[in-house]
Amino acid sequence: MDSDSVLPLSIQLPVIHFSDKTLKPGSSEWDQVKSDVRKALEDYGCFEASFDKLSMELKKSVFEAMEELFDLPMQAKQRNVSSKRLHGYLNMSLHEGLGVDDANVLEKVDEFTQQLWPDHGNKTISETLHKFSKQLSEVDATVRRMILESFGIEKYIDEHLNSTNYLFRMMKYTPADNDDGEEPKQGLRTHTDTNFITILHQYQVDGLEVLTKDGKWIQVKPSQDYFLVMLGDTLSALLNGRLSPPSHRVMVSKKRYSTALFSVPKPEFIIDSPEELVDEEHPRRFKPFVYNDYIHFFHSEVGRRAQSALHDFCAI
Numbered sequence: 001m002d003s004d005s006v007l008p009l010s011i012q013l014p015v016i017h018f019s020d021k022t023l024k025p026g027s028s029e030w031d032q033v034k035s036d037v038r039k040a041l042e043d044y045g046c047f048e049a050s051f052d053k054l055s056m057e058l059k060k061s062v063f064e065a066m067e068e069l070f071d072l073p074m075q076a077k078q079r080n081v082s083s084k085r086l087h088g089y090l091n092m093s094l095h096e097g098l099g100v101d102d103a104n105v106l107e108k109v110d111e112f113t114q115q116l117w118p119d120h121g122n123k124t125i126s127e128t129l130h131k132f133s134k135q136l137s138e139v140d141a142t143v144r145r146m147i148l149e150s151f152g153i154e155k156y157i158d159e160h161l162n163s164t165n166y167l168f169r170m171m172k173y174t175p176a177d178n179d180d181g182e183e184p185k186q187g188l189r190t191h192t193d194t195n196f197i198t199i200l201h202q203y204q205v206d207g208l209e210v211l212t213k214d215g216k217w218i219q220v221k222p223s224q225d226y227f228l229v230m231l232g233d234t235l236s237a238l239l240n241g242r243l244s245p246p247s248h249r250v251m252v253s254k255k256r257y258s259t260a261l262f263s264v265p266k267p268e269f270i271i272d273s274p275e276e277l278v279d280e281e282h283p284r285r286f287k288p289f290v291y292n293d294y295i296h297f298f299h300s301e302v303g304r305r306a307q308s309a310l311h312d313f314c315a316i
């Protein structure tokens with residue numbers, strides 16, 4: 001198989017269930033899930049996850065909200081601006097995206113709907129997107145807590161969890177000239193995410209592909225029940241490269257919607273591996289950095305061409 005081959009659909013990423021009832025830090029269920037998370041991230045840098053918390057009804061409401069949002073006139077969507085790169089409205093050839101900064105905070109989501117509907121906002125959509133982002137942000141915190149615990153660096157958990165903001169993005173992919181069913185085209189280039197953790201959901205239509213360590217593409221099947229939880233560059237750097245972020249891309253052959261909640265380091269936070277993760281066997285791999293400088297490099301000509309932008313930016 002060459003590096004462009006896609007594995008048969010029957011090959012699956014690890015699936016992990018997060019139960020509301022039994023998953024409490026310190027419980028045996030917690031320890032089991034923690035070890036599954038660690039193993040999946042070591043093997044693939046990501047896993048599929050289901051959560052009791054997120055109801056079918058809420059996912060359906062998010063999908064309907066997206067349809068309504070992307071159906072707005074271009075002028076309205078273009079009012080979704082952000083001072084941060086790739087956090088506002090984006091329109092590329094096969095891909096459109098809308099972004100909500102601090103989507104776990106209701107007033108911030110209200111600001112977003114107010115941008116699009118300046119007269120009155122959209123209370124229903126605000127509440128839907130806020131509820132969804134808030135619940136996913138709690139999952140993100142659980143996963144990051146488990147990862148730090150699994151490396152024995154519990155003492156940094158509070159500081160680490162406080163070091164993030166949440167960005168919620170909605171994506172719509174439209175095949176060129178409505179050529180539904182034709183040969184898939186690349187809707188999003190191969191990349192790793194720059195942030196800490198990403199929690200993705202595909203709404204009915206597939207397209208997301210993840211690269212395995214041995215260079216094979218896995219198609220991630222869409223499912224109402226599953227989210228893809230994925231490691232980003234910055235968490236990998238914080239962990240002294242002990243876990244690696246997976247490369248992924250989106251192939252488009254049909255109209256497709258997806259959402260992602262990104263935990264993003266706060267601008268002032270310095271990303272530096274704790275000394276506990278550095279020893280003879282694991283020498284320090286990255287210089288300390290702040291996220292904005294990395295983002296700047298990632299989007300530069302050199303960063304875009306790099307095999308690993310993180311490595312080129314701050315490897316020792």
Ligand SMILES: O=C(O)CCC(=O)C(=O)O
Binds near residue numbers: 188193202208
């Ligand atoms: O649309 C998707 O499924 C993936 C989006 C993605 O990888 C990203 O926004 O970083």
Ligand SMILES: [Fe+2]
Binds near residue numbers: 192193248
């Ligand atoms: Fe991504």
